[in-house]
Amino acid sequence: MNHTVPAAKWLREYSLGTLQRDLLAAVVVTIMLIPQSLAYALLAGVPAEVGLYASIAPLMVYALFGSSRTLSVGPVAVASLMSATALSQVAAQNTADYLLAATLLALLSGLFLLLLGVLRLGFLANFLSHPVISGFITASGILIAFSQLKHLTGVTAQGDSLPELILSMLAGAESTNPYSLLLGAAVIIFLIWSRGAAVRFLQYFSLSENTAAMLVKAAPIIGVIATILIASGWDLEGKGVKLVGAIPSGLPPLVWPSFTLELIQQLLMPAIMISIIGYVESISVGKTLAARRRQKIDMNRELIGLGAANMASGFSGGFPVTGGFSRSVVNFDAGAETQMASVFTAFGIALAAMFLTPFLYYLPKATLAATIIVAVLSLVDFSILKKTWHYAPRDFVAVLTTIVVTLLFGVEAGVSCGVLASIVLFLYRTSRPHIAEVGLVEGTEHFRNIQRHQVHTLPQILSIRMDESLMFSNAAFLEDRMYAHIAGTPAVRHVILVCSAVNEIDWSALETLESINARLRAAGVYFHLSEVKGPVMDALSRSGFVQRLSGEIFFTQYQAFTTLSETLGSGPPAQWENR
Amino acid sequence: MNHTVPAAKWLREYSLGTLQRDLLAAVVVTIMLIPQSLAYALLAGVPAEVGLYASIAPLMVYALFGSSRTLSVGPVAVASLMSATALSQVAAQNTADYLLAATLLALLSGLFLLLLGVLRLGFLANFLSHPVISGFITASGILIAFSQLKHLTGVTAQGDSLPELILSMLAGAESTNPYSLLLGAAVIIFLIWSRGAAVRFLQYFSLSENTAAMLVKAAPIIGVIATILIASGWDLEGKGVKLVGAIPSGLPPLVWPSFTLELIQQLLMPAIMISIIGYVESISVGKTLAARRRQKIDMNRELIGLGAANMASGFSGGFPVTGGFSRSVVNFDAGAETQMASVFTAFGIALAAMFLTPFLYYLPKATLAATIIVAVLSLVDFSILKKTWHYAPRDFVAVLTTIVVTLLFGVEAGVSCGVLASIVLFLYRTSRPHIAEVGLVEGTEHFRNIQRHQVHTLPQILSIRMDESLMFSNAAFLEDRMYAHIAGTPAVRHVILVCSAVNEIDWSALETLESINARLRAAGVYFHLSEVKGPVMDALSRSGFVQRLSGEIFFTQYQAFTTLSETLGSGPPAQWENR
Known part of the structure; x- marks a missing residue:
């Protein structure tokens, strides 16, 4: 100017x-x-x-x-x-x-x-x-x-x-x-x-x-x-x-x-x-x-x-x-x-x-x-x-x-x-975001909603995609939905939260993630994140959450799914046990 | 209950x-x-x-x-x-x-x-x-x-x-x-x-x-x-x-x-x-x-x-x-x-x-x-x-x-x-979302921010990822940023808006997309979308925007990039000319 x-x-x-x-x-x-x-x-x-x-x-x-x-x-x-x-x-x-x-x-x-x-x-x-x-x-x-x-x-x-x-x-x-x-x-x-x-x-x-x-x-x-x-x-x-x-x-x-x-x-x-x-x-x-x-x-x-x-x-x-x-x-x-x-x-x-x-x-x-x-x-x-x-x-x-x-x-x-x-209608929508279980589209590296597409899943791995930033207005909703998903699938050993649509994780949501992490760990389930964006990853690293997470943060969901699939036979890698 | x-x-x-x-x-x-x-x-x-x-x-x-x-x-x-x-x-x-x-x-x-x-x-x-x-x-x-x-x-x-x-x-x-x-x-x-x-x-x-x-x-x-x-x-x-x-x-x-x-x-x-x-x-x-x-x-x-x-x-x-x-x-x-x-x-x-x-x-x-x-x-x-x-x-x-x-x-x-x-701070953030130009991570099907990663791009194809839902509070911001990106890259023939983080497109944003589409068309540039989510795609189809779009809506960004790369030598497919 x-x-x-x-x-x-x-x-x-x-x-x-x-x-x-x-x-x-x-x-x-x-x-x-x-x-x-x-x-x-x-x-x-x-x-x-x-x-x-x-x-x-x-x-x-x-x-x-x-x-x-x-x-x-x-x-x-x-x-x-x-x-x-x-x-x-x-x-x-x-x-x-x-x-x-x-x-x-x-x-x-x-x-x-x-x-x-x-x-x-x-x-x-x-x-x-x-x-x-x-x-x-x-x-x-x-x-x-x-x-x-x-x-x-x-x-x-x-x-x-x-x-x-x-x-x-x-x-x-x-x-x-x-x-x-x-x-x-x-x-x-x-x-x-x-x-x-x-x-x-x-x-x-x-x-x-x-x-x-x-x-x-x-x-x-x-x-x-x-x-x-x-x-x-x-x-x-x-x-x-x-x-x-x-x-x-x-x-x-x-x-x-x-x-x-x-x-x-x-x-x-x-x-x-x-x-x-x-x-x-x-x-x-x-x-x-x-x-x-x-x-x-x-x-x-x-x-x-x-x-x-x-x-x-x-x-x-x-x-x-x-x-x-x-x-x-x-x-x-x-x-x-x-x-x-x-x-x-x-x-x-x-x-x-x-x-x-x-x-x-x-x-x-x-x-x-x-x-x-x-x-x-x-x-x-x-x-x-x-x-x-x-x-x-x-x-x-x-x-x-x-x-x-x-x-x-x-x-x-x-x-x-x-x-x-x-403003109120917008806040209402963000408080009840679209949450989808996703699976691998065969022959690609892409994951899509299991209800809309023909996809490949494993009973031990639950991949959940959250279609909204994680924040105060929907932190409780995410927690309830995560537990509801897990309660219905007792064979689950790994939960992956796919963050491709998560543009921010605010403090309220971070506390919720900490509590999900603790609760899954108590139930013997590992908690992972995938597709975390740069700015969100920076914030998570600053908070120390990355060190407390029972599982890993994967660059892509494809990498997460294939890596975890391979561990299913042999048990989790040694470094997770120390966390 | x-x-x-x-x-x-x-x-x-x-x-x-x-x-x-x-x-x-x-x-x-x-x-x-x-x-x-x-x-x-x-x-x-x-x-x-x-x-x-x-x-x-x-x-x-x-x-x-x-x-x-x-x-x-x-x-x-x-x-x-x-x-x-x-x-x-x-x-x-x-x-x-x-x-x-x-x-x-x-x-x-x-x-x-x-x-x-x-x-x-x-x-x-x-x-x-x-x-x-x-x-x-x-x-x-x-x-x-x-x-x-x-x-x-x-x-x-x-x-x-x-x-x-x-x-x-x-x-x-x-x-x-x-x-x-x-x-x-x-x-x-x-x-x-x-x-x-x-x-x-x-x-x-x-x-x-x-x-x-x-x-x-x-x-x-x-x-x-x-x-x-x-x-x-x-x-x-x-x-x-x-x-x-x-x-x-x-x-x-x-x-x-x-x-x-x-x-x-x-x-x-x-x-x-x-x-x-x-x-x-x-x-x-x-x-x-x-x-x-x-x-x-x-x-x-x-x-x-x-x-x-x-x-x-x-x-x-x-x-x-x-x-x-x-x-x-x-x-x-x-x-x-x-x-x-x-x-x-x-x-x-x-x-x-x-x-x-x-x-x-x-x-x-x-x-x-x-x-x-x-x-x-x-x-x-x-x-x-x-x-x-x-x-x-x-x-x-x-x-x-x-x-x-x-x-x-x-x-x-x-x-x-x-x-x-x-609420105000949240709205302020959604009004100035993170917008990144993305390129292909070599050897994968994934696209990442060109400023954070070593990626492959083409001068004729501009891929922009919007890290927020498209809505009234940021419609004008998106428009300004799109034009700023395009103004700096005169060789561009195709613009792809990557919608992996777009959880909703409201009416204000739809009008903005229509106007971006019209303006790009007038400048001889094709406008495409990729990674559009199910519910958003349903709404776009209802509105008739899909028919008016000068380009295509691609399932994945990888597909968009490879398909458009191939057309660069031979010119755009015939069906686009009718739109």
């Missing part, structure tokens, strides 16, 4: 061609990001301009420190939902306290990510298994879609979980505003059409597939412009349709936050969860895109990039940000080659914040809600349930737990239970 | 000889248990008679349901300390509420143990690793010894952790009662002498070693009698020495407990911890003794036996009980053959509760404190630190964490952190 910022490298190689491609990508992403940043601000429960603020400084800071060249940082759906959940626990929406808490949440997330990056703890994210993440994203998508129904219908509703959201919507169903609902439904239909049929429609007008695909990315902004015109032309505000309203013009303020210790305590856990989920989401899209161009993502540097971006968001009046999936893909497909594209995008959003806000007064909230609903529906994918059901029941249980808990109890409980379920 | 109670079996075979031996053991254990039950009541903060109550019904009930023939159930040191910690959080000592909470704690422990037994979840105790238990017992021993200094000195002191206990003792040091301290010190010296030199001293009077060893078990009761005589003869009460005082005579009451939900919530976690620690302590001594006589302990039946014993303790005004280490060994050595010895012991204690309590009025608390201190000092054993330091640093960290946290923050924090440390 060299110690300059990643940007230094690509800036040295920067050319006019790269500039042109980055600029084009920036235009496409800016057009996509304006409605997204407003919508995700709505989702997070902060004023619309906060969404714009979170799309300026963070992009520039990530461009400098991040290791992905094409990741598009900014507000994203899941992190915005998680922010809303966390913030609504400490303050009421549309208050100064809520806004202050939002910036603190971004700062805490940033600090935590920086800490992980500096301590090189990026590997921690690996404890979120893929199925748990998939399940969590799917359930979050559903929650987000339901949370937006209130803006679509104009009903006042609240809730962090599916039952709360549904009950609260039903309770207020009478106050549904028909204009708002109609407008929102129209935007949803338009956006869905633009994702599917629109590309073919545009190709009909002799546009190339690429150009057509790029043009349909403008569909959300077309929806925004069209509904602004409709809302101002037909005075929808007078008909009770909720609009975005007055947004202050200008660049983000520089915030020097002052907080109470209590608020920090309340927001710390949510900040950690938002950071980890955001990081995992970001690193997975970053890795995918980097792989396509044979570039490399450094996990710890990525943590520093995202941490710095969140710090920048906090200091400029924003809320938690991360690398967005769909936006990054658009950025990449539009030809972005370096993070300069993000810098240009930030300029675009800054211009919008300075000059476009007066026009946004008439933007119906239903339009933004429709944008969010269409965006998150693509996150919902239940196929992971079917796939894991067939492949690995353990993973299936983890996914199902994550999805059900997220929907019923909200995002924080969901992701905690998912991680917990993965 | 047959469904009658374990007692039915040994009762059928009961003989006069067994009766005699059980009776003798009962006499020895009763003499030992009277001072112990009073002392552990003092430690738990409950009145002296509660210690006697906890030594009657629980023994009889365990005799009926427990699977160990020689385990001596009753109050023990560590569980008593844990009870004191839990109870002092919900009520003040010497109040009716405190006593009520003690019986509830026993009931909750009993219920939890029964539940584990019925659900056959005995394996859960395996997650307490041996080093964590050793560390915890050692630290608890120190805490217990320090907690008794107040009774030894007559100083009023409080605290659940070492710093609290020391500070609180220092603060009250001025009020030390010299008579109390002198008496306690004398008892300690007598008891230590009786453990060491007394056997030789008695043998001097021509007693056999066995008889002498049995006689010294009476040392605590001799200390009790002697100090009762001293305290009543010299009016130590008038000199400020604290005495046990009036104890109600009679058999334990039948308690029908009535509790608030709040109290249950407060005591649930402590009850679970006391249950698990007590169970682990009990099962380890039970297994050791059973092994000596070739008997068997059924883990789930043991849970039911201990659960029923704790329920009995709760309903008869007692507090949490479990199988005690030293007492069980004495019972065993004194010749106990069945649980009838415990039934006789219970009768002995019942007689004491009915007729001896008036004499106990003059018993100084310092005598009981001295009994406890001498008993727990044998629990303190720091050698586990040295042993694990040499053998396994991971275990060392877990023990050290347990000891330090227990001493500094008390028993509950200590055992929680110990378990957590074991």
Whole structure:
């Protein structure tokens, strides 16, 4: 790892061609990001301009420190939902306290990510298994879609979980505003059409597939412009349709936050969860895109990039940000080659914040809600349930737990239970490992499970293969199974424990081996090990177990079996008797 | 597992000889248990008679349901300390509420143990690793010894952790009662002498070693009698020495407990911890003794036996009980053959509760404190630190964490952190597994690490052995390491992943393998697996990965290496091109 910022490298190689491609990508992403940043601000429960603020400084800071060249940082759906959940626990929406808490949440997330990056703890994210993440994203998508129904219908509703959201919507169903609902439904239909049929429609007008695909990315902004015109032309505000309203013009303020210790305590856990989920989401899209161009993502540097971006968001009046999936893909497909594209995008959003806000007064909230609903529906994918059901029941249980808990109890409980379920199920499996009696495959030097293969065995030699590291969670299980095997085979004179799958023997297991050794010796049976790996052998030698073992440690199981077979007639070698 | 109670079996075979031996053991254990039950009541903060109550019904009930023939159930040191910690959080000592909470704690422990037994979840105790238990017992021993200094000195002191206990003792040091301290010190010296030199001293009077060893078990009761005589003869009460005082005579009451939900919530976690620690302590001594006589302990039946014993303790005004280490060994050595010895012991204690309590009025608390201190000092054993330091640093960290946290923050924090440390350290290791490049040991069919052995390799074939199951925590690590290996060896045409140590491939890892497969294929490299185990192969076949794999799955690594070596000249077989 060299110690300059990643940007230094690509800036040295920067050319006019790269500039042109980055600029084009920036235009496409800016057009996509304006409605997204407003919508995700709505989702997070902060004023619309906060969404714009979170799309300026963070992009520039990530461009400098991040290791992905094409990741598009900014507000994203899941992190915005998680922010809303966390913030609504400490303050009421549309208050100064809520806004202050939002910036603190971004700062805490940033600090935590920086800490992980500096301590090189990026590997921690690996404890979120893929199925748990998939399940969590799917359930979050559903929650987000339901949370937006209130803006679509104009009903006042609240809730962090599916039952709360549904009950609260039903309770207020009478106050549904028909204009708002109609407008929102129209935007949803338009956006869905633009994702599917629109590309073919545009190709009909002799546009190339690429150009057509790029043009349909403008569909959300077309929806925004069209509904602004409709809302101002037909005075929808007078008909009770909720609009975005007055947004202050200008660049983000520089915030020097002052907080109470209590608020920090309340927001710390949510900040950690938002950071980890955001990081995992970001690193997975970053890795995918980097792989396509044979570039490399450094996990710890990525943590520093995202941490710095969140710090920048906090200091400029924003809320938690991360690398967005769909936006990054658009950025990449539009030809972005370096993070300069993000810098240009930030300029675009800054211009919008300075000059476009007066026009946004008439933007119906239903339009933004429709944008969010269409965006998150693509996150919902239940196929992971079917796939894991067939492949690995353990993973299936983890996914199902994550999805059900997220929907019923909200995002924080969901992701905690998912991680917990993965770890507990894993520990459960290691506590009941697969243990097989093995025999020689005739004509080879290989040993296989006697129940799966036609193998050669001898009644005096019992070969047991343990398919797991020997450790505290399975030491007692191994002991019980060994004795059960031996009890059933009274002719046994030698027991060989085949350690080809044993990657570690911890202290608890070592004590168990000592006790098996002592007990077998008392019964006149020799205890041997075979196929012990280098690091395990080093540890056993250090412990003195090798000297106390009644039998031998053989390099290979084949050697163990043939050597012991030969001694059966003549009795054990003299050197064993001394032990 | 047959469904009658374990007692039915040994009762059928009961003989006069067994009766005699059980009776003798009962006499020895009763003499030992009277001072112990009073002392552990003092430690738990409950009145002296509660210690006697906890030594009657629980023994009889365990005799009926427990699977160990020689385990001596009753109050023990560590569980008593844990009870004191839990109870002092919900009520003040010497109040009716405190006593009520003690019986509830026993009931909750009993219920939890029964539940584990019925659900056959005995394996859960395996997650307490041996080093964590050793560390915890050692630290608890120190805490217990320090907690008794107040009774030894007559100083009023409080605290659940070492710093609290020391500070609180220092603060009250001025009020030390010299008579109390002198008496306690004398008892300690007598008891230590009786453990060491007394056997030789008695043998001097021509007693056999066995008889002498049995006689010294009476040392605590001799200390009790002697100090009762001293305290009543010299009016130590008038000199400020604290005495046990009036104890109600009679058999334990039948308690029908009535509790608030709040109290249950407060005591649930402590009850679970006391249950698990007590169970682990009990099962380890039970297994050791059973092994000596070739008997068997059924883990789930043991849970039911201990659960029923704790329920009995709760309903008869007692507090949490479990199988005690030293007492069980004495019972065993004194010749106990069945649980009838415990039934006789219970009768002995019942007689004491009915007729001896008036004499106990003059018993100084310092005598009981001295009994406890001498008993727990044998629990303190720091050698586990040295042993694990040499053998396994991971275990060392877990023990050290347990000891330090227990001493500094008390028993509950200590055992929680110990378990957590074991699990986190284990997960950390699985997240950074040992990965080795392997080559053929010439003249054999075996493959070994190229860095440890003289082996044969080919530049076109890269064989990588993963020494861990493939799963969420290490999927990313494997991917990074695979690419790093391949990047350094441009001549590679075939990559073989040797799966001899891979006991599972979970969904996260499967996705990683799919992505490695795709990326290698794009680079013109074939991806193969070898030595895949039966259950893993079954899962891979179900997932369809086998069809998508660019290469083959070979039965053995030797077969993979030789087959691929032969294709190097002629190009890959035709069937691979279709994939």
